[in-house]
Amino acid sequence: MNPVADVKGKHILITGGGSGIGAASARLLSERGALVGVADLNLDNAQNVVEEIQSSGGKAYAVAVDVTSPEQVKGMFDSAFAQAAKIDVIINNAGIDHMPAPLTEVDDAMFMKNLQVNLAGVWYCMKNALTHMTATGGGHIINIxxxxxxxxxPMISAYSASKHGVIGLTKSAAVEYARANIRINAVCPSFVDTPMVQGVLARMDERGRKGLIGANPMKRLGKPQEIANAIAWLCSDESSFMTGQAVVLDGGMLA
Incomplete structure (x- = not known):
């Protein structure tokens, strides 16, 4: 028996797949036999990941998408259906953050942008995915x-609000669609060594950087590959009795 989570033959669509956790997941899932759709606001980044996958013998395609646009999200799904008639898994990974600041100093526009990308973007993708999966016998939605x-x-209140919303959507929809053979789970990392986190670190002083990196008992940032490993397991049928859960990968931060 192969101990590695098997996703061979699955069609998996990843938003924010051009960098960070999304790119690491795309590479790993393709290595394990999945057809991977790499969707990203930055099409060049998505194409670079796809070219890397294809040069290693994997199957992947790139799609440009702004997840805050319902029309572009629908177009992303249409592009995915042109590759294969059924989507087995969608990983809603696209997201943004904001510089740490007291709530009163966070610009209103930045608050709304966090909600639009991190929460409304997941909402639009879930609606399209659920419509498709209810018609095709089921599937799995994984929200990052x-x-x-x-x-x-504290200090990232807008980001936090958006991610609380994602977990609320995950749990509520998981119960709604459990009888339709659709599983919906969330993955909850702490600080991971991605371009987004590196951008925050670059704007902090030395004390702030040490505090962020040492915020968990392991005293280090997570690695994108470590999060991708958990996502790959969720994508496999080994997690078939799991739905409505928030899977934590945080180096012990919440212990």
């Missing part, structure tokens, strides 16, 4: 949330 969606997150 955060430990900031499970606890207080």
């Amino acid at each position: 949330a955060s430990v900031a969606g499970l606890r207080s997150a």
Whole structure:
């Protein structure tokens, strides 16, 4: 028996797949036999990941998408259906953050942008995915949330609010669609060594950087590959009795 989570033959669509956790997941899932759709606001990044996958013998395609646009999200799904008639898994990974600041100093526009990308973007993708999966016999939706969606997150209140919303959507929809053979789970990392986190670190002083990196008992950032490993397991049928859960990968932060 192969101990590695098997996703061979599955069609898996990933938003925000051009970098960070999304790109690491795309590479790993393709290595394990999935057809991977790499969707990203930055099409060049998505194409670079696809070219890397294809040069290694994997199957992948790139799609440009702004997840805040319902029309573009529908277009992304149409592009995916042109590759294969059924989507088995969608990983809603596209997201943004904001610089740490007291709530009163966070610009209103930045608050709304966090909600639009991190929450409304997931909403639009879930609606399209659920419509498709109810018609094709089921599937799995994996939403990338955060430990900031499970606890207080001082100084990143807008980001935290959006991620609490993602977990709420995940749990509510999981119960709604359980009888339709559709599973919906969330993955909740803490700080991971991605371009987004590196961008935050670059704008912090030394004390702030040490505090962020050492915020969990392991005293280090997570690695994108470590999050991708958990996502790959969720994509496999080994997780078939799991739905409505928020899977935490945080180096012990919430222990």
